[in-house]
Amino acid sequence: MKLAWGSSARIGAVVVLGAGLGSLLAGCGQSSSPATAAAPPPPEVGVVTVAPGRADLATELPGRLEAYRVAQVRARAAGILQKRLFTEGSDVKAGQALFEIDATPYRATLASAQATLARAEANLLQAQTLADRYAPLAKSQAVSQQEALNAQAAALQAKADVAAGKAAVQTAQINLGYAAVTAPIAGRIGRALVTEGALVGQGEATPLAVVQQIDKLYVNFTQSAAEVMRLRQALAEGRLQRAAGKEAAQVQVLLEDGSVYAEAGKLLFSDLSVDAATGQITLRAELPNPKGLLLPGLYVRVRLAQAEVADGVWLPQQSVARGATGETVLVVADDGSVSARPVKLGPAQGGKALVLSGLKAGEKVVVDGLQRVKAGGKARPVAWTPPGSAPAASAPASAATKS
Structure with missing residues (x-):
């Protein structure tokens, strides 16, 4: 009877333990079941x-x-460059003196042309006076018609000599003016391309500097x-x-x-x-x-x-x-x-x-x-x-x- 009671007790304990384990598993199953989760908020975007x-x-x-305008300064008169009259990199005005070329031979040429012109004007005065005297004398046959024509031709030739002399003087003045090199436009001038003492203008117009209007x-x-x-x-x-x-x-x-x-x-x-x-x-x-x-x-x-x-x-x-x-x-x-x-x-x-x-x-x-x-x-x-x-x-x- 004692043995039978012990067996029954053990069986009851097993039953109780099994019931507890079942309750525990049931509880775990309920806690892990899916539930309705809250939806995530929409993402934030920059708009x-x-x-x-x-x-x-x-x-x-x-x-x-x-540059708006570019002008090359060149030597149009042949000779020795004597002076540079500007500061490199500075602003210059149109007509401003930039270089001086030895003008002695050009002054001599001008003086010679002026003397030639004076002689031609004197010859014109004499020839014209003679032609004016012979004109009325030829009408009265005091002088021959040929002499009167020769006097008129001499006067016309003297006038031509005066015109040639004036042109020579003008040319000499122009060449003398070329000895003073000026700025053709207003603007900023760069560095000098030649130095004092250089021989320029021999055969071609030598570049001296560049002026740019900026x-x-x-x-x-x-x-x-x-x-x-x-x-x-x-x-x-x-x-x-x-x-x-x-x-x-x-x-x-x-x-x-x-x-x-x-x-x-x-x-x-x-x-x-x-x-x-x-x-x-x-x-x-x-x-x-x-x-x-x-x-x-x-x-x-x-x-x-x-x-x-x-x-x-x-x-x-x-x-x-x-x-x-x-x-x-x-x-x-x-x-x-x-x-x-x-x-x-x-x-x-x-x-x-x-x-x-x-x-x-x-x-x-x-x-x-x-x-x-x-x-x-x-x-x-x-x-x-x-x-x-x-x-x-x-x-x-x-x-x-x-x-």
């Missing part, structure tokens, strides 16, 4: 609010500065003929309008450091033919340079306004996706839903894309966080702040920065 407006289409082209400069630049054709086609189709008013002929010059030159230039002309070697069209603009800050030969970039869009939208380049079907942007609706919108683009400028059509005023275009959203999803729009600008406080999407 810009579409604000259509007038957009100028400007093209940046490489160019070089050229209070105004020319900007020579080129534009691809293909770009010109595309622009003309867009203008013909009405997608673009011609730049109106004074801006049509104005250009801006960008220096090598990226800064914009303060003075605006004026477009003068564009070539009527295309360079067969490069496929480029040459253009020229005139640029004021009152302080002489810019120098000829300087490399610059020229920003030329050629057309405008009445209702264009500027967007950052990263907001536009390009695919086989064209360009698209992601637009966030008021309820946070995201949709892809096909757009038509114009020429890019300054790191921005110009949207010609496909967007409406007030729509929110995703600029930052494109990798976190896709069309058909949800997003929480916030105003996008361009890199490098002051961080903006959290604002609703309707107050997003306008591009």
Whole structure:
């Protein structure tokens, strides 16, 4: 009986232990069963609010500065260079004396020509007096007609000698004037190409210096003929309008450091033919340079306004996706839903894309966080702040920065 009771006790303990283990497993099963989890919030994306407006289409082209006028100062009189009368690199006026060439032989030539002229004038006086005396005597047959004709011929020859003498004097004066070399134009003069004591003007006009007028400069630049054709086609189709008013002929010059030159230039002309070697069209603009800050030969970039869009939208380049079907942007609706919108683009400028059509005023275009959203999803729009600008406080999407 004791043995039987012990067996029963052990059996009961096993039953109780099994029941407890079952309850424990049941409890664990209930705690690990899936429950309805809270949905994650939509991702935050930076957007810009579409604000259509007038957009100028400007093209940046490489160019070089050229002096408005360039004059080479040359020695037109042969002789020894005696003096240099200017400071190299200074501004000179038109007619200012620059060099002196030994004028002694030219003064002697002038004196000789003046003496010859005086002798010719004396001969003319004598010949003319004789001709005047013989004229009435020939009528009364006091002298022969031949003597009267000879006197008139001598007077005419004396007049010719006087004219030749005057020409010789004028030539001698001109050559004497060449001994004093003057500036042909006003401008800035460079270094002297010869020194005192040099023999100049022997056989050819010796270069002495160069004067450049730089209070105004020319900007020579080129534009691809293909770009010109595309622009003309867009203008013909009405997608673009011609730049109106004074801006049509104005250009801006960008220096090598990226800064914009303060003075605006004026477009003068564009070539009527295309360079067969490069496929480029040459253009020229005139640029004021009152302080002489810019120098000829300087490399610059020229920003030329050629057309405008009445209702264009500027967007950052990263907001536009390009695919086989064209360009698209992601637009966030008021309820946070995201949709892809096909757009038509114009020429890019300054790191921005110009949207010609496909967007409406007030729509929110995703600029930052494109990798976190896709069309058909949800997003929480916030105003996008361009890199490098002051961080903006959290604002609703309707107050997003306008591009």
